[in-house]
Amino acid sequence: GEDVEQSLFLSVREGDSSVINCTYTDSSSTYLYWYKQEPGAGLQLLTYIFSNMDMKQDQRLTVLLNKKDKHLSLRIADTQTGDSAIYFCARANRDDKIIFGKGTRLHILP
Amino acid sequence: DAGITQSPRHKVTETGTPVTLRCHQTENHRYMYWYRQDPGHGLRLIHYSYGVKDTDKGEVSDGYSVSRSKTEDFLLTLESATSSQTSVYFCAISLAGGKNTGELFFGEGSRLTVL
Numbered sequence: 001g002e003d004v005e006q007s008l009f010l011s012v013r014e015g016d017s018s019v020i021n022c023t024y025t026d027s028s029s030t031y032l033y034w035y036k037q038e039p040g041a042g043l044q045l046l047t048y049i050f051s052n053m054d055m056k057q058d059q060r061l062t063v064l065l066n067k068k069d070k071h072l073s074l075r076i077a078d079t080q081t082g083d084s085a086i087y088f089c090a091r092a093n094r095d096d097k098i099i100f101g102k103g104t105r106l107h108i109l110p
Numbered sequence: 111d112a113g114i115t116q117s118p119r120h121k122v123t124e125t126g127t128p129v130t131l132r133c134h135q136t137e138n139h140r141y142m143y144w145y146r147q148d149p150g151h152g153l154r155l156i157h158y159s160y161g162v163k164d165t166d167k168g169e170v171s172d173g174y175s176v177s178r179s180k181t182e183d184f185l186l187t188l189e190s191a192t193s194s195q196t197s198v199y200f201c202a203i204s205l206a207g208g209k210n211t212g213e214l215f216f217g218e219g220s221r222l223t224v225l
Contacts, residue, residue: 035214041218042219
């Protein structure tokens with residue numbers, strides 16, 4: 001199976017919360033990341049969480065990590081049109097390889 | 111701004127020709143990465159480097175080679191390009207180094223089309 005899995009699409013109404021989910025298989029992951037990619041641009045780091053943490057909050061972003069289930073989520077509060085993008089989950093191994101999921105395209109409905 | 115430049119930004123070439131993509135950074139970061147991005151596949155790691163002359167393979171290294179003869183430049187070479195290597199190639203540098211290598215800063219991408 002895929003190393004890092006994400007659903008491919010998510011539609012959310014403007015003002016609602018968006019929750020993007022990710023699962024991974026390698027329990028040796030040290031850090032887990034969320035990246036954002038806007039059209040025609042490279043990826044931009046949004047936030048990351050160390051594997052011994054359960055939660056991290058940064059303004060409108062909340063990251064939850066369930067290490068037992070190998071599940072990571074990104075919650076975006078008060079979703080705005082500028083949040084429309086592709087969101088990538090990624091993990092780091094002890095050998096410094098950074099592996100990305102396929103990305104979740106977030107579509108904002110008016 | 112981490113100062114990373116990819117060149118060329120766009121290239122069209124024919125099957126069987128060699129192609130070299132260059133990634134240049136200005137801040138002496140140790141770790142550098144090459145990824146390719148394709149619809150339905152997301153971002154896949156080709157090769158990465160953890161220092162001058164120190165490189166390792168990623169998930170999709172077949173058909174690609176890399177070189178890092180100095181800290182600032184990481185070159186990706188397709189010895190004989192194939193149509194399956196048509197893609198957008200991204201270079202990235204790790205801002206945090208060995209402590210948190212996944213804190214990556216990406217270049218703007220190089221779009222390669224192999225006819």
